Amino acid sequence: MLFYFIKMKSAIATSLLFVATAIAVPLEARTAATVGFALSNDQSGAYSGVTFPADGADRTIPSLFGSASVGSSGHVLASSAQLTQFPGTISCTLKNNGAVLATFTSQKTYAALGGNPAKAIVVNLDHGVINCRA
Template sequence: MKSAIAASLLLAATAIAAPLEARAAATVGFALSNDQSGSYAGVTFPADGTDKTISSLFGSTSVGSSGHVLASSAQLTQFPGTINCVLKNNGAALATFTAQKTYADLDGNPAKVIPVNLDHATINCHA
């Protein structure tokens, strides 16, 4: 009887720990578009609360092919419902993304298409 109780407790502890592992493994899909050149690129990375440089994520993609990462808009493409991402450029917040706000016009003027240089930008996401 005692071994059955111990086995049940171990099984319950394992079941409780599983959601924590799933949360730690959450990934984010994030895309940049340069509507002036027509280039678009998407990447995925862990939503682990650490800064990721945009140049390391997008430097070898079509939005970074000119030696600089240039984009006019950004969008979350895959995310958990509790996501919160902050895109900073040169240390200043450029856009915040959540499950309810998944798109940002980076130049701040939806009537114009002006690519923004994101060579010194970072993104930080946590779920």
């Protein structure tokens, strides 16, 4: 009888562990971190911001900004980029034509895309990709 009781206790504990694991995974997925990212064209005055999950997926700049003010000319043109909302563990990489333009973290939230913060150099981001991971 004692053996049966110990075996049942073990089975209940194992069942509870499985239930806790099953519940924890969906909660984690539902609370995925988001990032706010903005582009500015300091020559035209255009500014646009978007929000998306910081899930490590590549997102094309035209899909995010093509219909926004920085993309209204048929091309996405921007002179600077900025994180506007982010968790403390954020890491984002902005590439254009495969080359890294900027890396963003919670400590480095702004980048002059033309490489010179003193000048508003507009860059065509039609082949740009952003990837953010929290």
